[in-house]
Amino acid sequence: MPQANSVVVLDFETTGLSPNLGDRAIEIGAVKLVNGEVVDTFQQLMNPGFRVSSFIESYTGITNNMLRTAPSCDEVMASFSEFILDENLIAHNASFDKRFLDAELERINRGYSGEFACSLLVARRLIQGAPSHKLGELVRYKNIDNDGVFHRALADAQMTAKLWLLMVDELEQLGIAKPSFQFMKTVSKTAKGNVNLLLAKSRA
């Protein structure tokens, strides 16, 4: 059973957009939060078994030379599956990361018991004034601490975690007592126009 007070925020860098078209993971980064505090991190490059495009090299800064000596996806994902055991999961545009997580774990016959929540879907509802809901844009808009690194797995996971905690904080300031992972999922599934109604009903 997933723990109620802890969660893992994760981010993949990949060779492209779709595991169904043969794309693979090339880096996984994650932070484990317990009661809103970072207690552990995970970051690992992985060798997908073929060369990545020059687009991906320049988009992520991860080069073929860096991947040449990296351990295989199978090896890294086996270790990552231990990291996320029994944890609920968060990602920015979670449907993307879930597809890659599921595809990579299926290859090694591993699974996980947690559920996914999506920081992008929550942000679209709670941060409606943002010029866009790209992770980098939300980080700028909300003045979230960052080290200037974007499109690397651990850096993006850290920023996503900070964004998530900021949104939880904002809900607490609006009178929602200790917004849970499940409550955040409910927010993400509520029609935009009904979010204020949900919050009004949920106030302590």
Add this chain to the structure above:
DNA sequence: TGCCAGGCCCTCTTTAGGGCCTT
């Protein structure tokens, strides 16, 4: 051969189309 993601969400919608996000 040539093409290829997929889920969410809005609207000039629901017998559909297109932008936003992720790499």
